[in-house]
Amino acid sequence: MKVTLLGAGAWGTAMAVQAARHLHAEDVCLWSRNAEQLQAMAKSGENHLYLPGIPLPKNLLLESDFAAAVKRLGSDDLLVIATPMSGLAQTMALVLQVAQHPLNIIWLCKGLEPATALLPHQVVERENHLHGRGLKHAFGALSGPSFAREVGAGMPCALTVASTSEQLCKSVQAAFHHDNMRVYSSDDLVGVELGGAVKNVLAIAAGIGDGLKLGLNARAAVLTRGLAEMMRLVKAAGGKSETCMGLTGVGDLILTATGDLSRNRRVGLELAAGKSLDQILSSLGHVAEGVLCAAAVGDLAKRLNVDMPITAVMGEVLAAKLTPKEALKKLMGRDPKMEV
Template sequence: MKLAVLGAGAWGTALAIRFADRQAVTLWSREADQVALMQQERCNTRYLPNASFPDTLTVSHSMADAIAGAGLILIVTPMSGLRGTLKALAELGNTAPVLWACKGLEAGTMLLPHQVAEQEMPTHIARGMLSGPSFAQEVAKGLPAAVTIAASDAAFAQQVVNDLNTNILRLYASDDIIGVEIGAAVKNVMAIAAGVADGLNLGLNARAALLTRGLAEMARFCVALGGKPETMMGLAGIGDLMLTATGDLSRNRRVGLLLAQGLDLDGVLKNLGHVAEGVPTAREVLRQAEGLGIEMPITRSVCQVLFDNVAVSDIIAELMGRSPKMEAAV
């Protein structure tokens, strides 16, 4: 089976390299100069300069050529690029199944990826989500990892697992696409919070408390939107949360660390130089939660620091000063 990977950032490139262990893969980028350089150097010098392309991986600037004959298409763009990529596929008359690895809620609409797909894809085309605890650099190096393939059609999810699973990147199937998408989105918000706590040297106790209560927020949000709470205990929930909130390769954790240094949002984004999906996602999650009457104090605090210029010290005092209550996971 030929696989087309649309999006040649770090994660798209890493997945293209890894899945090329089993089948022919075409990696697409909209930037002609980047494609030409990757074809010449046989690596993505911009994002993963030390990860060579296998012979089974080709690169293309033409989306039509990239998807021609593909049995599966994997979209690996920022969340902001998902709708446009789906529109482009529809214009090309694509009929191949589509997966996405986009994490977040669409800015302005509060839609999850599968809801965007419902608006832009023909209903008969199979679709699903790839998510889980996985840093691009480690996957590209061939270090072991495991992720989830989620789809409302459990049989489709299992078929993708059978087709793409490797000895290095282990895949698991799930029929809870809502839960997997929520885990992928909200864990980035919690990683920002964890970065702030670590940047202020609040200690390991504080980090453990923060992530535990953050997981409870994720579960409440998941259930309210129709997902399964047990999904938050899997790879796309607690697994991705632990990695993103504590791993030094995490962009969202880096946002929190920079906020703790006193930088404002513009300064953080300039310093980062890459997309951190937790920033736009935080605002959309909070809007959705408030509309549904869901209590998400950590998410609200992250938004106050990011967008309202509230001092981090004030946020910590507010969180710690909340009224005592019975603990509940959801």
Template sequence: MRAAIIGAGGFGTSLAVVLGGKGIDVRLWVREPELCRAIGELRENRRYLPGIEIPSSVTPVDDLRRALEGAEMVVAATPSQVARSVFQEAAPLIPTGVPIVTVSKGIEEGTRLLPTEVLESVLPPPFHPYLAVLSGPSFAREVAAGSPTLVTVAAHWQRNAVVVQEAFTAPTFRCYTSTDVVGVQLGGALKNVIAIGSGIVDGLGFGNNARAALITRGLAEMARVAVARGANPITLSGLSGLGDLVLTCTGELSRNRRVGVELGRGRSLQEILGELGQVAEGVNTVRSARELAHGLGVEVPITDQVYAIIHEGKDPKRAAAELMARALKPEFRY
């Protein structure tokens, strides 16, 4: 098999390591020619995944045509907010009848579209049945280092999901399949917002009780939005929902959590992002997630407060106090 991975950030590179480790011929598209040359010479992506050796079966390229030529599977691994522009350029170059797997986690600003829907909007209809999404609790560094990792592959066409499942499954990388394309994507996108909230709780020094409560109520909030958007609520209790949420809210490698921690400590967003040097998807997603939820008529108090802290400069302590002072109600409505 020949695979094209479009995007050489941390996760795109880690998936190149997984596929390349299986002997699959991988073309890894790198936007910046300088970084592309460095990866090829050093066999390492020192910007996004330092210290991880890239297999010889992975060829970094900075030309989309060369990346996609002869591809039997295409992996869309760009940040969600640039996927449209990249795949508008890539569309005429993608071979027909091959799986196109997005691993982006976000909601496009303005349109409120999920990653597969963005791809549908720029790719001709014959490509649409071959779209899939891979998501789950998977820090790029741990994936590339060979730590046991479990993810979900969702596609409307089950056979397409199975093809992707078989391509990616390796001794330390296990894939399950699903047909809930919406639920798997919303789990991956919305958990980043909740993870910022969880980090804020930690940055404020509120302790374990508060973090557990935030994660639990955050999952309820995610599920409400997902169901209103047509997802199966069970999906949100799986790897792409609860699994990814727990990882991102508690893991030290979580960029979204790190942003929240520093916000809770009183630092400015601009300063935090300047130090981070990589994309924290939740910072952009919180705006789209809030708009999506409000458009669906879904209550999202945690998302509302995270949005206010990030984009309106609200004091995190005041936001926490307002969440605790909300009207009393049953936990579940049966």
């Protein structure tokens, strides 16, 4: 099978490396809109900009022509959208305009569309309605606890692909389930996507707690009560709350809230240190999806009448309506209630 990945950031590059380790010469194609970046990658044999120190397999095809990257795929092949959430709608629209036959399409981004609070698959459905031209593509999301650097280095990792298409799930597993990566399948697209969105917001909260030196007890409370918020939202949105107990929920939450490679955790740490959000984001160099989707998660919770106090105060902190210490005081001042 052939695989094309659209987006040569850290995550897209890492997953291209993972696929190319297993598939044959030029079966895996990595596309970037930045031709200069691709030239530098071809020359150096690594992605210095986003994933330095990880060698690119020699059989990985680098492509700057978008149409060529998409049209090389047949109906049994796999297209992977590896852009941030902010680029999903535009990239999907372009894919649908270029596609000449039905494709297997998955996305790696996590979060909600800020302006609409739509989940990734809802964004894709909207774009397919506008640009799909009647072709019956198969869609899905690939998510789970994964830092790009560790995946690129070939360290053990487990992910979940979610789709209503069993064949799409099998295609994703054929592409990526090998060596040190396991890929499980699920039909709960809502649960998988919402877990990936909410955990980023909770990771900022955990980072703030650690930055304020509130202790390990406080971190455990944030993660546990945050997981309860996630489960309530998933159930209200039509997903399965038990999905939150798997890789894309509690697994990804633990990683993102405690791992030193987590950009969302770093945002929380630096907010606790008194830095402004603008200062933090300008120094990151990468997208922190929790910042972009916190307000949208809050909007969705209000729309579905779901109580999410930790998520709500994180939205206020990120909007500069509360300081981290004021957020803590607000949370700790809530009335007692039953845990379940």
